[in-house]
Every structure is written in structure tokens, then in C-alpha cells.
Amino acid sequence: MPITVERLSVVADGAERPLLNGISCKFGDGEITIIAGRNGSGKSTLLDALGGLAAFEGSVRVDGLPLTDGNGPEASGIGRIGQQFQYPEAQLFARTVQGEFDYSLRYLKLSRRENARRTDEAMREMGLAPELKTQSPLLLSGGEKRRVALASTLATDPGWLLLDEPTAGLDPEAADRLLGFLLRRKREASGGIVVATHDLDLLLPVADRVIVLQDGCVAADMPASELAASPEIWDRAQIGTPLSVALAEQMRSLGVTVPAKFLTPEEAAGLLAERLTGADGSVAECRPMDSSVEYPTQAEAERNVGTVAGGAATPSGRRRFVQSLDPRTKWLFYMCFSIGLLAQRDWTGVACGLAITAVLELLCRVPLRSMMPILRPFLWFMVISAVVSGIGFGESGGGDGALRLGAVSFSVAAALTSSLELAKIILVMAGGVLLSATTTPFEMKRGIERIAAPLARIKFPVEAISLTGSLLLRFIPVLRKEAGRFNRIAKSRGKRVRRSGTIRLRDLPVMLVPLLLSLLQMASDLSLALEARGYTLRGMPRTAAITLRMKHPDWLAVVAGGALLAILLALSGRS
């Protein structure tokens, strides 16, 4: 049965437009469907929605069953889907290649023998040598990683295969092997195959249906043979004509009869040979190329590149007000905000701080739900600390007015005093999250460096401190990103139905070591990058990557920060 998609919309936090905008389409059983579209058109997002990885509105039914049950992905739905991510690094995490297969197959609870059989078969299918089983997936080449990722998906024998850029980084032999596999699977297995790709020349000839996306909408959805006869669609979707389509057009202009289908190189060569060879075997004279086909000049090509790049950059690339402020302004504002907040001595002051944080959150346009994963553990910490600080023992424990139960007492006043202090710190942290969400790590470092520059004269280690500060703040989003990656793996490969951004406790033993290893790997990459930038060479001057310049809005924001500090200090000193 098909996958049926109705009015599917995906809206991401902070995105200016829906990533997918009410699309409806059908993926046929026993068919290869290609999803084409320029960069950023929504191909990967569509695959993520079909694989239960992206929250969506609308309906997706897999083999007649709904993919979601209202709260999130439905286990039987995602169990029928095997997804290969666009970047294999996002999919692989285990210490060995064998570990990757073990993790993928774990949810099926098969016998050891069956696990080994499926692993061997999938590795053979993808042309992976058995010796690779003991290797770390991180040490494989890009193409090998992709093949391991696909093989570990295949081993689970999913009904549906969702492949994101499956041929990227594959050598011609591996790409051919993949094509052969897709065609075999289409013939022999139940379910269908959905492939998001830019490698149209290779994959269009094996496609049954093509869906062209443009800015999150369906620009074309038709059988491959129909699309082959409508070459103008590529221009309309701003993808550029695939070479195989341009070749077919050229051949038609030379008078060769070309069938309405996407040609493989062999088919194109066969048709040309047929045309050139007469019935008696003589070779016909070839007409010169159709001169009406005009190729762009260098200048036009450069202009086109500019248009495409500009077009792609506009929706997400436009910098918002807070993002565009000088990092020094943001640091100064943040310091005023933090000092003012920490000076508060009662709940009225904290309530004002909360209101200011809410306004800042709106100005920064960072949705609360994207801040909560960072703040939630601290909120829990605050609740637990408040409860613990209120507990007292013995006759005099807890002081006057404490609630008593035998020898144990609970002082609401003590609990509220602790909560007050912790609430201020959480609000300061929320401000830090907003700062790191609207400022790149480079800008942050440069900002602190410039603010603290006068201290360098008294040998204060300005650069080291600014680097440490920005790296610490950078660590929060990196941790979140890693947690998100493991959440996707647990959902897609472990078939764990879980809310986005969270990891189930029982996945921790499997994922903790890889998570730590991955963080260590990042630290090692970072230290190499720092070394390459000359941070280990003491006393050597470095050129600045970012030149900062304060503009009018920056001065206004600094004045606003000063005014905010004055108001908060006045509020704290009013009693």
C-alpha cells in the first residue's frame, strides 16, 4: 500500500516560513519516487516527516496506518520505515561497524544467527568487506560511511526505504551497485523507495515518479515519463536542466527520435548509433549542433550564480535586528541585565526580571520551547534545592512558622529564600541562552576581547578569558545538537517513539560512551583548529576575522541597557 500525504506542513522554531507548506502527494508501493528540488526546497524535511523525525501538521499514512497518533510518531508506522540520513555522520555512533548493525537490529529481537545473517547479507549487498566489521565507523571514508549507514538500515528489512542523497560521495562502481540494488529491491520487496537527490542524471532513469519541491511546496508531481517530456519544469523550479534531459533535447533538435523517458547513457548512445548507422551499415553525415541553443556567457553564468545564491540566502539569511547588533553591545546589555537582576532582593524584582526576559525573548525571536531543554534541568534543580533547603530536623529545626511532622519540619520561608536566589540565576542563564542564540561564537569572543582590551595593558589574559567564555557558552548549543542527533538515531534506527530533543533512559547505556567520545572528538578538532589559528604561539599577533563597528542602533541598545540597570537597581534599593 502507498504512503499517502495530505496537507503536510512542517514549521520549525525561528523559521520565517513553513519548511513544508500544506503539501499532498502519494508514494506508490513498488515504485521508486525521486524528490528533486534546489537546495533548501524541503527535500530532507519531507523525508524526516515521512520517517517520523519532524513534527508536522496534516496526515501521513503508511500502508494505510497513520504515522502519528496525535502525541507523536506511532510505533507500528515508523517500524515500517528505514531511513538513511543525508549525512552518514549524523546516523552512525557505535564504536564498531558491527555495533551499528547490532543497534539497528536490536528492536527486532532476532536470534544471534539471524542478526549475523542479515548483517553479512546487507554488507555484501553494499559491497562492504567483512573485515570492516571491527573498524570504527568514524575512521571509514565518506563513501564507506554512507554504505554502512545504508546497509545497517537494509538489515532491518523495512517496508519503505527513505534515502537522502544516497549517491553523494560514492565512487562510480558503488553508485552502480546502489542502482542495481534499488531496481532489484523494487522488483522483489514489498513497499517502495523514496529518494531525495541532486544526482538526477543517475537516478531519473530508474524513477517511476518524480516530485519536484520548490520553497516547501510541490512544483510538479508526475510519472517520470511525463516529466521527461516537460523539460521546462526544471527551469520553473530553478533547478537547472539535468544533463540527461539537455542531451535528449539536443538529440531531438538533431532529428533523433527520443522516447518520452529519462535516458541512461547507454540508451542515448544506442539511439545516436541507430540514427548514424544506415540500413547498409554506412555512417550518416552528422548535422552541426543546433545553433539556436545558446549557452550562457561567463558573465551571464556569474550573474545566474549570484541570483541563485541570493535567492537561497534571502529567506533564512536576512539578519534580524538583535542578530545584527554589535557583539559588544549585546555583552554590555547582558551584563547590565545580569547585574540588575542579581541585585534584586524580593519576588517583585524577580517578577520584573521575568517580564524583561520575556520581552527580550520576543525581541530576539528565540522561541521559549527551544530554550526549555536547556533551562528545564535547572528548573528541576531549583525545585529540589528549594524543598531540601526548607527541611529541618529536631525541635528547633525550621524555626518559627515551620510546618512540622514529628521530628521533621518544613520552613516555607527558607524554601522561598533559596528559590528567590535560584530564580535570579535561572533568569540570568535565560539571558545567556538568548545571547548565545543570537551571536556566533566568533562574534562573542571578539566582543569580550574588545570590551576587555584596556585590561591587556596590565597583562590581564584578555584573549584566553574571552576564548574560554565564548567556548563555554558555545558548549550549550553543541551539547543540545549532539543530544538531538542521538534522539534522531534512537527514533529512526532504534524505533524509539520519543519527543524531539530527548533521550530515553534505557538508551543511555548504549549512547553515553559514544556521546562522550563524540564530545572528545569535538574537543580534539577544536584544539587542532585553535592550533591552526596560532593560539598556541604566545606573543604572536593575529589578524582579526571580524572587524567590529558600533552603529546608531548599538548606541541606542547600550543606553537602553544602562537605563535598564538603573531601573533594576532603583527597584532593588526601594525598601
Ligand SMILES: Nc1ncnc2c1ncn2[C@@H]1O[C@H](COP(=O)(O)OP(=O)(O)OP(=O)(O)O)[C@@H](O)[C@H]1O
Ligand atoms: N530546524 C530547522 N530550523 C529552521 N530552519 C530549518 C530547520 N531545518 C531546516 N530548515 C530550513 O528549511 C529549509 C529546507 O531544508 P531541507 O534540509 O529540507 O532542504 P533540502 O531541500 O533537503 O536542501 P539540500 O538540497 O541543501 O539538502 C532550509 O531553508 C533550511 O535552512
